[in-house]
Amino acid sequence: MAAARQRSGSATLRDVAEVAGVSPSTASRVLNGGExxxxxxxxxxxxxxxxxxxxxxxQAARALRGRRSGVVLIVTDPRTASVAALAAGMEEAGRASGVPVSITAVGSDADAHLQALRILRGLRPLALVVTSASFAGTDSERVLAELELIRAxxxxxxxxxxxDYDYPSIRFDDVTVGRVVADHMATLGRARPAVLTAVHHPAVESRTQGFVEGLVAHGYDTTAIVVETTEVSxxxxxxxxxxxxxxxxRPDLILAGNDVLAIGALHTLSEAGLRVPExxxxxGVDDIPIAQDVTPSLTxxxxxxxxxxxxxxxxxxxxxxTADVHIPATLVVRSSTAG
Known part of the structure; x- marks a missing residue:
């Protein structure tokens, strides 16, 4: 019976308990929480x-299987400025279209992704919008399989x-963004460039590629560009x-993969008694709200x-x-590189 339900996609808690050789109450404590x-x-x-x-x-999701409603934004951390702005844009467009928008936060752990996606699958949303940063570093094969079930x-x-997945996307062309920054930074007459980057963060990694390519195009030796990897915070x-x-x-030029990294750099430079930009x-990259309020204000x-x-x-x-949508970006020059 459990096998038949598995094929039909309607397995119950009792089926799980039967196959696992435990009581339904034990299975419920594991899957739905309990003291x-x-x-x-x-x-x-x-x-x-x-x-x-x-x-x-x-189980509440099961009751909603008969209808579709809403679009869900899947992110790593909903508290960041970029995610908040992204969600605001989605909600604005959703109101205009009569479609509710909600946010689900997941960590970088594949099991957390899978659990969230399975719950969402039961809720039958109209669509999922997935930030690539939330997907990076996970066991992508298992998570992709669950996304495919949702799409199917x-x-x-x-x-x-x-x-690099087979889904339409909103893209900023982060490699080009990195080159734009490098084009500006290369005009400052500095000799020792450094890059702050991160692993498992597709946007920052792509920007780093653009930083390096842009600096090399302006005559910098690749071996002279120091790339320092850290967490995005x-x-x-x-x-x-x-x-x-x-x-x-020590470097006299720092290109950070995003504004949060750059603001951290400004703090350390200030504590070391170094002047920015002298x-x-x-x-940085992103132009989060605080970027213009730090001292000096951030390019x-x-x-x-x-x-x-x-x-x-x-x-x-x-x-x-099926086609991607490319969103243009704009360089904003402020005091951290002025002069």
Whole structure:
């Protein structure tokens, strides 16, 4: 019976319990939460069976299977300025179209992605909008398989940002963004460039490629460009800049993969008694609101995230859409590189 339900995609909690060899109450504690402790070995077995049977853990979601409603934005952290602007654009376009928009936050862990996607699959959304940063660093094969199930069942899937998957996307062309920054920074007459970047962050990695290509095009030797990898956070920018300052030849030019990293760099340079831009020129990307309020104000690239949110919602509601939408960016020169 459980096998038949697995084929029909309607496995129940009792089916999971039967195959896992536990009581329904134990299976419920593992899958839906409960106060009574369950051993790790037992929990792993129940989750594996639930995954194999295609059990949808959120039972409220089952009640909604008969209809489709809303577009869901999937992000890593909804508290960031760029995500907030993206969501605002989607919600604005959603109101105009009569479609509700919601946000689901997931970490970089593949299991968290899978659990969120399975719950959303049961809720039957009209479409999912996935930020590429939220997808980076996961076990993409398993997560992609779940996205394919959602798409096969009638929901559109749209990405925002750089990715290599077979889904339409809203793109900023981050390699070009990096080159635009490098073109500006190369005019400042500095000799020791450094780049702050991150792994498992497609946009920042693409911008880094553009930074390096742009600097080389202006005559910088590739071997002279120091690339420092860190986490995408202000603390990551601070610590990465501290490592740069500990080198025999400290940089006089820092190109950060986003504004958060750049602001962290500004803090470390200030603590070290270095002047910006006189001693070290610094740039970022994104033009988050605080970029113009820090001291000195930050040279950056303005990415229209609200516009991208509107475009993402429009693309998500178009079942025939297959082509990417490219959103142009604008260089904003401020005090951190002036002079």
């Amino acid at each position: 009574a402790p369950v051993s790790d070995e037992l929990a792993v077995r129940v989750v594996a069976v639930a995954d194999a049977l295609g059990y949808v853990r959120n 069942e009638g929901a559109n899937v749209v990405f925002v940002g750089e990715h 202000r603390e990551g920018g601070r610590s990465a800049t501290a490592r740069l300052l500990g080198r025999d030849e 001693d070290v020129a610094v740039s 950056t690239v303005s990415l229209p995230f609200v516009e991208a949110g509107r475009a993402a919602l429009t693309l998500a509601l178009d079942p025939a859409a």
